[in-house]
Amino acid sequence: MTRARGADRRTSIVRAAFDVIAERGYRGTSLAAVADRVGLTQQGLMHYFPTKEDLLTAVLETRDEWDLLHFGRxxxxxxxxxxxxxxxxxxxxxxxxxxxxxxxxxxxxxxxxxxxxxxxxxxxxxxxxxxxxxxxxxxxxxxxxxxxxxxxxxxxxxxxxxxxxxxxxxxxxxxxxxxxxxxxxxxxx
Incomplete structure (x- = not known):
């Protein structure tokens, strides 16, 4: 149950990061802004993504995964x-x-x-x-x-x-x- 909740939280963080990056660009995006979007503190978000670069990597990998799931590996x-x-x-x-x-x-x-x-x-x-x-x-x-x-x-x-x-x-x-x-x-x- 805890692992599933953690995966759900990671997913919601990545989705929020997509939105914030689309609005502000990468340089204008902060971990605090993404955390605020999902109702976490910055420290809470950093439990899932320790750095902004880790979050960016997750955003890019997730986008590629969605395409591959939809159109084949x-x-x-x-x-x-x-x-x-x-x-x-x-x-x-x-x-x-x-x-x-x-x-x-x-x-x-x-x-x-x-x-x-x-x-x-x-x-x-x-x-x-x-x-x-x-x-x-x-x-x-x-x-x-x-x-x-x-x-x-x-x-x-x-x-x-x-x-x-x-x-x-x-x-x-x-x-x-x-x-x-x-x-x-x-x-x-």
Whole structure:
């Protein structure tokens, strides 16, 4: 019973951290603000997450776990349709997308604690995207390679997310991504 209560408390802390980071950015987020959001003292929160970096790691890992639970464990085997479905799914999770976008942008500074996480994540995502596009090599524009197009596809995804966050009434992430796939010559279902 105590272990389950501890896991529930950790989950509520991570969810609160998502919200606070989305509102204030990582640097503007304090353990005290997250603790206050869940009705704990800062010392109480530190029982679960001793440092702000520990909490950030939990936030990032949780986001990845949610995606993997929803779309399968092997991201390198993701199909174009599954990726389009992930874009659709993200359109229902504004807070998660906002937190990710804020943290990704913040991570470009050298001293950011998530810099290595995002560096490594983008390397994995580029590799997975390259593998996915490789399965469509015959459909891709002449003279282009999956290796060339993978970072462009990721840039389109990230850019659509940012624009959608800023103007959700004018930017349709799902339609935009499907249009991009069509421009590549790939026809999603």
């Amino acid at each position: 092997d991201s390198s085997a993701m199909t174009v349709n599954q990726l389009a479905d992930l874009v659709d799914y993200n359109a229902t999770r504004k807070g998660i997308v906002q937190t990710y976008t804020v943290l990704a942008a913040d991570s470009v500074t050298e001293d950011h604690p998530a810099r290595k996480y995002f560096h490594d994540r983008y390397a994995r995502v580029r590799a997975g995207m390259t593998e996915m596009l490789e399965r469509h090599r015959d459909e891709l524009p002449p003279g282009s390679t999956p290796e060339q197009l993978a970072p462009l596809a990721i840039a389109v995804l990230d850019g659509l997310q940012l624009q959608w966050l800023l103007d959700p009434e004018q930017v349709d992430m799902s339609a935009g991504f499907r249009t991009f796939l069509t421009l590549l010559g790939i026809k999603p279902d």
